[in-house]
Amino acid sequence: MKILSLGCKTMREGVIASSIFFLAGILLIVAGSTVVPEMFYMRHVVMLLGLITLLFAPIILISTFLLSVLPGAKEKLEKCEH
């Protein structure tokens, strides 16, 4: 169950990963609707990847939050506060 143990570093990594997925998702959707050429279904693939990437952002953030409220996580995370 070590993977469920959330420390300051993993909490910050979760937030940063979520932000990266969020921005990457939006960029992929914008790229898919504007610059990606309509060949080999690339436009459709890029748009679908964009949607999936975008949806991962809140999933990662919510998972990070849920891990932070698990019993025992509070003591560890108190060190993160400043």
Added chain:
Amino acid sequence: MINLPVFITRHVLIALLLGGLAGILFVLSLIEFDHLTGSEEFCTGCHSMELVAAPYRKSKHYNPASGVRASCGDCHVSDGVLAATWDHILGGKDLFAQLFGADYDDPVINALHLPEAAFAARRWFKKEDSATCRRCHTLEAINGSRANTLLIHQQEAQDKSCIDCHYNLVHRLVPEERTFKRDRWNRMIEREFDLPTGKADELLQQ
């Protein structure tokens, strides 16, 4: 005097602000995504969909006297951002089939697989209680030009969904699932494309 919660610090305020803005941007992105991917231009980007769209462009849903044109997403994508996003996620399997499945760009292969696609679409309409039809059509407001149209829609249409009676309106005609005969369909496609007898079964099995 009200005791205000002490956990609200400057950092919490910043997090709320950024989270709120990100949330708004997230929802707007999903709305824009649904808008873009529900368009005829996006759907017909696949050649196989161009084959399906050809009869649609001759239909009343494309060229109605009122000028109100229904695009692909208007009929095939649910209303509401969450339901529409879910439909697009499920639609990903169609893209997967297009990329790695049979050669749907081939008009013969496309026509051979069309009935299953039509039946799946009809089942979806039935499951959704023809919700996308009801976006534009209001049952109580259907008068029609024939004398009995109003009565039919007021009495016989009770406990029925639009798709129960109204199908084969837009795309190529496909029989009702219960009466569909695969063998007859295959022979019809063979005649249409001048193929030898049995070729359709062979193509379908590949």
